Amino acid sequence: MLLKVAIIVLIIYIIVVTRSRIRLPNPALQATVDVLQAATLKDEHVMQMARKYIDYADAQNALLPIDDPYAERLDRLTSRYVAVNGVPLNFRVYKTAQINAFATADGSIRIFSGLMDLMNDDELMAIVGHEMGHIRNSDTLSAMRKAYLTSAARNALGATGGVIGSLSSSQWGSLAEKLAGSQFSQGQEYAADDFSFGFLQRNGYDPYAMASALEKIHRTSQRKDGQADAVLQLFSTHPDSFSRAARMRAKADAAKALPAA
Numbered sequence: 001m002l003l004k005v006a007i008i009v010l011i012i013y014i015i016v017v018t019r020s021r022i023r024l025p026n027p028a029l030q031a032t033v034d035v036l037q038a039a040t041l042k043d044e045h046v047m048q049m050a051r052k053y054i055d056y057a058d059a060q061n062a063l064l065p066i067d068d069p070y071a072e073r074l075d076r077l078t079s080r081y082v083a084v085n086g087v088p089l090n091f092r093v094y095k096t097a098q099i100n101a102f103a104t105a106d107g108s109i110r111i112f113s114g115l116m117d118l119m120n121d122d123e124l125m126a127i128v129g130h131e132m133g134h135i136r137n138s139d140t141l142s143a144m145r146k147a148y149l150t151s152a153a154r155n156a157l158g159a160t161g162g163v164i165g166s167l168s169s170s171q172w173g174s175l176a177e178k179l180a181g182s183q184f185s186q187g188q189e190y191a192a193d194d195f196s197f198g199f200l201q202r203n204g205y206d207p208y209a210m211a212s213a214l215e216k217i218h219r220t221s222q223r224k225d226g227q228a229d230a231v232l233q234l235f236s237t238h239p240d241s242f243s244r245a246a247r248m249r250a251k252a253d254a255a256k257a258l259p260a261a
């Protein structure tokens, strides 16, 4: 036991001083070390990784030019929103039938054109507000941290100073796979929905927009004609889109019942 404690103390020392990745033959000890290593990885380095990741993701997807009608619609709706919690925002559209949206820790929000086809402006802003909520609550930062540390990119941080070196395409692929496979918890989703609800209220959008956006996503995911396949990751892996919609509808009902201030 004492030996184990001594080893862990030594490992913490090595991690903190050299910031290097440590590999151990003992899986239980390795898990402990991974948690420690995650804790010592600085936010600024995770941000740096997120910035590089979004460049990779943009290059891998059909990124629409800013004069495309989809991009112009998104810009018209979002240009007022420049930052959340001090993180500067940037919005772009991927041209794809898939129904999805995501945010990364550096403030990048990517909306898929399939989602834009499905949503009216207020519903689209509800989704944007939800993604802003994930940035505001640092969910995106935690997800990137976890994906990085469990991917083949994990050694990319230089041993000195934590500078991210250039990643090979297989390292990027591994990181992207980990990120795509990661899910936010129900608590994180509810919190992002709540953030979006406040965002809609503060900015004069339809308070029912989050509820109706989630209802549309839920209905689409239930279809039998192949459209359901277009509802990706973020939404389809969350069987609770129905309960999230009900929760948002109840919230909008309650807000309406309050006497006007």
Ligand SMILES: [Zn+2]
Binding pocket: 130, 134, 184, 189, 192, 234
């Ligand atoms: Zn979410």
